[in-house]
Amino acid sequence: MQPFSTDPGRTGRTPGGEGPQAGTTPGADGSARELRLGGLRILPGRIAPPAQAALLEDIREVVRQAPLFTPETARGRRMSVKMTAAGRFGWISDRRGYRYEPRHPAGTDWPPIPLALTDLWHAVVPSAKDPECCLVNFYGEAARMGLHQDRDEADLTQPVLSVSLGDAALFRIGGAERGGRTQSVWLNSGDVVVLEGDGRLAYHGIDRIRFGSSALLEGGGRINLTLRVVR
Numbered sequence: 001m002q003p004f005s006t007d008p009g010r011t012g013r014t015p016g017g018e019g020p021q022a023g024t025t026p027g028a029d030g031s032a033r034e035l036r037l038g039g040l041r042i043l044p045g046r047i048a049p050p051a052q053a054a055l056l057e058d059i060r061e062v063v064r065q066a067p068l069f070t071p072e073t074a075r076g077r078r079m080s081v082k083m084t085a086a087g088r089f090g091w092i093s094d095r096r097g098y099r100y101e102p103r104h105p106a107g108t109d110w111p112p113i114p115l116a117l118t119d120l121w122h123a124v125v126p127s128a129k130d131p132e133c134c135l136v137n138f139y140g141e142a143a144r145m146g147l148h149q150d151r152d153e154a155d156l157t158q159p160v161l162s163v164s165l166g167d168a169a170l171f172r173i174g175g176a177e178r179g180g181r182t183q184s185v186w187l188n189s190g191d192v193v194v195l196e197g198d199g200r201l202a203y204h205g206i207d208r209i210r211f212g213s214s215a216l217l218e219g220g221g222r223i224n225l226t227l228r229v230v231r
């Protein structure tokens with residue numbers, strides 16, 4: 001059974017308030033807000049509430065075609081997040097280790113990356129190659145993700161773009177070396193994080209989520225969508 005409903009239209013409530021720019025929430029001065037933290041670019045509220053609800057419907061379709069599964073580490077430890085993917089490749093981890101794969105563990109092709117996400121990618125990182133993987137991470141109440149670098153991609157000059165939907169999450173950011181100083185920030189639904197340039201290899205992870213803090217997902221929880229160029 002999937003941890004969130006894949007039925008169309010099962011949003012907890014429909015958040016209101018369309019910003020003047022489709023899909024974005026501008027800062028008080030009308031410009032798109034942007035923070036820099038540890039070499040990462042954070043775009044708070046980049047995806048407006050109605051666009052979040054629409055994106056959730058897109059992800060429900062992805063999950064219908066490519067059901068969430070619980071990855072295991074090579075040592076047999078089950079990860080606390082559930083995962084699936086869209087695009088040419090999905091990132092998986094099992095007893096053979098972690099890697100990108102062209103098919104879901106059930107043997108089916110990954111569904112296409114939703115258009116709203118490729119549009120977002122082109123708007124936020126216009127000079128990047130097209131994304132080839134959209135990893136979908138689902139965080140239930142106790143899920144977390146340890147500090148790690150994203151370095152399984154062939155071209156580490158290509159950015160990584162990460163979208164938060166649903167409950168707030170405590171995001172920890174370090175530098176490019178393991179064991180260095182870290183900083184934390186709460187990511188809310190609709191926030192976008194870009195790992196690029198000096199921040200591309202920054203260690204990052206999710207310490208915990210504030211379960212039930214958002215009404216986007218009916219039963220609570222958080223979805224993270226991470227877009228990457230793989231080859």
Ligand SMILES: O=C(O)CCC(=O)C(=O)O
Binds near residue numbers: 135137171204
């Ligand atoms: O959930 C998040 O915001 C981070 C996800 C992440 O770091 C990853 O999938 O590599």
